[in-house]
Amino acid sequence: MRFSLLCLMFGVVLSWGMPAFAQANDTVQTSDRVRVAFINPGYGDRGFWKDVRDTMQVAADQFGFDLFVFDSNRDQKKMIDSAQSAFDMNPPADYIIAVNEHQQGSRIVLEAEKRSIPVIMLLNGLTKPQKENIAQVTGDMSGLIFTLTPDNERAGFEIAQSLIDGVRLSHTGGLPRTICLLSIAGDRHTPASLQRLEGLDLALKQFPVLNEKRRLVANWSFDEAYRQTAAWITGGQCLDAVWAANDDIALGAIAAIEQAGMTAGKDVFVGGLNWSEKGMQNVANGKMTMTHGGHFLAGAWVMVLLNDYIAGVEMLHDHPEISFRMEAINQGNLAHFERIFGTRDWKNIDFSQFSLEHQTSGRDYYFGVEGLAHALSKD
Secondary structure (H helix, E strand, C coil): CCHHHHHHHCCCCCCCCCCCCEECCCCCCCCCCCEEEEEECCCCCCHHHHHHHHHHHHHHHHHCCEEEEEECCCCHHHHHHHHHHHHCCCCCCCEEEECCHHHCHHHHHHHHHHCCCCEEEECCCCCHHHHHHHHHHHCCCCCEEEEEEECHHHHHHHHHHHHHHHHHHHCCCCCCCCEEEEEEECCCCCHHHHHHHHHHHHHHHHCCCEEEEEEEECCCCHHHHHHHHHHHHHCCCCCCEEEECCHHHHHHHHHHHHHCCCCECCCEEEEEECCCHHHHHHHHCCCCCCEEECHHHHHHHHHHHHHHHHHCCHHHHHCCEEEECCEEECCCCHHHHHHHHCCCCHHHCCHHHHCCCCCCCCCCCCCCHHHHHHHHHCC
């Protein structure tokens, strides 16, 4: 059964087209090197998913893996085509790295199970209902060898918290009685989007000063966020702050705010996530309260984990779901993070130092931004 039939089983009505563009060579090879296919939901030449891809490639090279990347350009149909291209590799992939974008992970795991290809979920894990559905079909979850995800809920909370801090610092008399909040989510299905909203909801409960006037969905898009924010402002609605699920959304909102003659960081406060270059620039100039993130490093971390899984590190067999912290960049720590990560030259980092392959038992993985900063400080 081809992957397209599994899509119909799970209620996705999408027809097959030409395979998605991928920077991958799937011709027959005789190498004994481990072959890893990454089904990238985003763009390979820009933005967050380029950073994920770049860190993954550097670490794959260091561990001696052959990495094949299939870019989907933020298109749900292309993501299905990318998955099929990964399954059509000849020789086949030894491992597939997938992202549960729009909750398509179930279909990938099921098709991989039929082909006896182990799957790793990256950045967006399977939901509980998805796991239950897979277990009903396969009898267990053995085809999913481990999951690596960031703490999105905490990030969503801290973005909201930064908006309150921004308003507080701008008002000499302290906080106003209420902060009119426009919330713009990523999408309605991807776990990362939902988890960040859970963090926002916690902040709304903890900080009554935040008055969420409207919650919108921009599909991670600058353009949609711009249109939605512009429409909100044109309608004469109260607006003091914008909670944005990523930097593209934050930047789209800022463009609409400025188009309306207001000043981001003074009249309206905006917080985002992704550590994008433009996001960091807007933190520097005061237009954004923060850009949360650092999770693009998961591209490298997943190569570390795969190396250790192959080497038989027991922790990965006992704890198949691994989470790591993201960090917020604001004006107070921007210079520190720019010194460490500003060049984005990942080849200068030896990711093998994060492996537990040759370590004694009892150690945990020291992933995340601070772990990398600590490692770099020793060089």
